[in-house]
Amino acid sequence: MRRLYDQAFEILQQEVKQCSQKDLVGDVGAKIVLKRLEKMRLQSGDSLTLDELKDLVYDQFPNFSESVLKKAAKVNRPPGIFPKIVLGMAVLGGFVGLVALANLPYPMIRFPVAKTFPILLLPSYINMDYNYRQAVSLVEQSDQLVNQATAIADIELGVGKVKQAQKHLDQLPVWFLGYYPQAYCSFMGCMWRFTFDEYEDARKNIGRMESKIFQEQNAYQEYTKAEQSIQEAQQKFQKLPPGNEQQQTIKVWQTAIDQLEKIPPETLAGKLAQKQLATAQRDFQQQLGFVAGSIKGNTLIDAAMQFASQAAKASQNPPHTAQEWQQLIKLWEEAIRRLEQIPTENPSYSEAQKKLAEYTTNLGISQTRLQTEKDAVELVKQAKSAIAQWQKLARSKDPDIGALMSQLTDIINTLEQVPAGTTVSQESQNLLRSAQHTWDKLSLN
Known part of the structure; x- marks a missing residue:
């Protein structure tokens, strides 16, 4: 028995396409959701419920149509599943106090319960399931936004996604990773296995992206600073007469161009800098040629003035032979x-x-x-x-x-x-x- 049938998948797919055109996440979120749905089509187990469908799409598209989800759940859910849920909830309702005690965040309580009666840890498993899903989703989004950024806005959005992913990872109980909640997952159809390696991979991925973001932000600051220096030097240069101040402006201009060349090319700022570098160097060479011509012309004028000065001085106090x-x-x-x-x-x-x-x-x-x-x-x-x-x-x-x-x-x-x-x-x-x-x-x- 598949967890998601074709008819339900088609209904959801249409709504995902529509949401991707409106939501900020856009195509990135659509790819993530469709990837999850495809995975559910191939996975065996109980049919996805309405809540499970919500978990699959709401983290990417909070405004996803609930009526569409209900319709998909209705055509996807086999007969008999709803009574099981009601029965399970009724049984759990009688153990509210016991469940609350069993789910206290203390290993000395949870370890024995997990070994003997793991169903009592259902709230913890639900919380773990939710945080796991959110963490995976946000890591995927962060990876798309940070590592495939086309504008600084993508990096800035990725910063928020990384922080959210880190927050959900922090909610996962590391000491409990080796305990796979079979009862809960057989009941709810988990898509995950809590292992320490998986947790560490997620942490490392987040760490790499944080490092990448830090590098991108620093590179973009250097790019912005260099770009501003080039513009200011170019504008100032055009207003200055030949002289020491103009030569100092040329040095600042050249330093800014050199700074563009030093920006790491693998960063977004580096790619932008490479595009601008050719134009900046061309403008600089043109102006430098202008300066060279001015210097040569001024040198000749100065020399002529020296001869003229001597001639004027010698012409004083006539008559002359x-x-x-x-x-x-x-x-x-x-x-x-x-x-x-x-x-x-x-x-x-x-x-x-x-x-x-x-x-x-x-x-x-x-x-x-x-x-x-x-x-x-x-x-x-x-x-x-x-x-x-x-x-x-x-x-x-x-x-x-x-x-x-x-x-x-x-x-x-x-x-x-x-x-x-x-x-x-x-x-x-x-x-x-x-x-x-x-x-x-x-x-x-």
């Missing part, structure tokens, strides 16, 4: 050459162009001043040569006054063309005053 102006021009040209090395795609290109426009203007001014200095020197040279010739003519016998005045006029015109602000400006003014004074004296004769 042509040689000095040529040296200034070389400094401006070197500064410009450094700026022209910065490509258009470099982050410092815009700033470099501003400096380039300023330095090019200064170079043009220096080149103009150089030419002005050269022209002034050449004019003074011409004037001096003309003065020497005039003096030679003036010392001759019977000099031609008209010719002397004409030459003085040319000399004066030449000296008047010498621009101000050159190294020969003062000399040209002195020569000009002398030439004008001489011309005035000649004009009076």
Whole structure:
């Protein structure tokens, strides 16, 4: 005789499928319940009662339809079972006090009773049966949620299931594990055998899952911390100008990426970290390239500014000789050459162009001043040569006054063309005053 018949199984199966779509346990609970029902279909013994059916499904689906359970129990229960239950309850009812005493949690009382009249320990067996079922069910759920987690919510739900399983295991009397309650199990159809090995396996399984949960939680904390550090560093980096603070942010960013790599890959957080790692490294390399370009561009700008500073310093306190102006021009040209090395795609290109426009203007001014200095020197040279010739003519016998005045006029015109602000400006003014004074004296004769 089977404990669960096909017609009852089909009724229950339909309701399980419907409950799995509504209940939080979902597919995990449905697999566990259907596995139990399949086991009952293969097991020989008395047909499952309504209470037994409840025990099989209620721990997974508390809202399981009672009307469906009653219907399944009705088609599954063979005739004659209900009178046996009533009779058994009536017999037990007469020994309430004795049963209460026999079920006290003291080995010195339960051991003799278990050997001589084990039926008196029915309440203890019922409690053991209930806690055993709950423990097994919760261990199965915990295993599904913890070891096959797809999100941190599964781990968090698994934490609660493990605690519940531990609580039910704690209710099992370890000292009584070697005593299999044959009378109770023949009457109620137990699915278990209380053995110490089985108990220890359950304990070890719970212990492994507790360790797994601890590892998962720690790994997820590290993952969350690293992810947050990456986001903060990335956002901060974009707002910082090149410098020491930006370099420090890069170090924090790299450390956070390294932390992602260290998260154990067998954990849920490790799997999430591996997915994010490629993106994080790509973004970091892109920004690092940006920084490298900025550093190179800034280095060239700094070098150009050094040459420009020297040129500006040397241009102070004019006038300057042509040689000095040529040296200034070389400094401006070197500064410009450094700026022209910065490509258009470099982050410092815009700033470099501003400096380039300023330095090019200064170079043009220096080149103009150089030419002005050269022209002034050449004019003074011409004037001096003309003065020497005039003096030679003036010392001759019977000099031609008209010719002397004409030459003085040319000399004066030449000296008047010498621009101000050159190294020969003062000399040209002195020569000009002398030439004008001489011309005035000649004009009076």
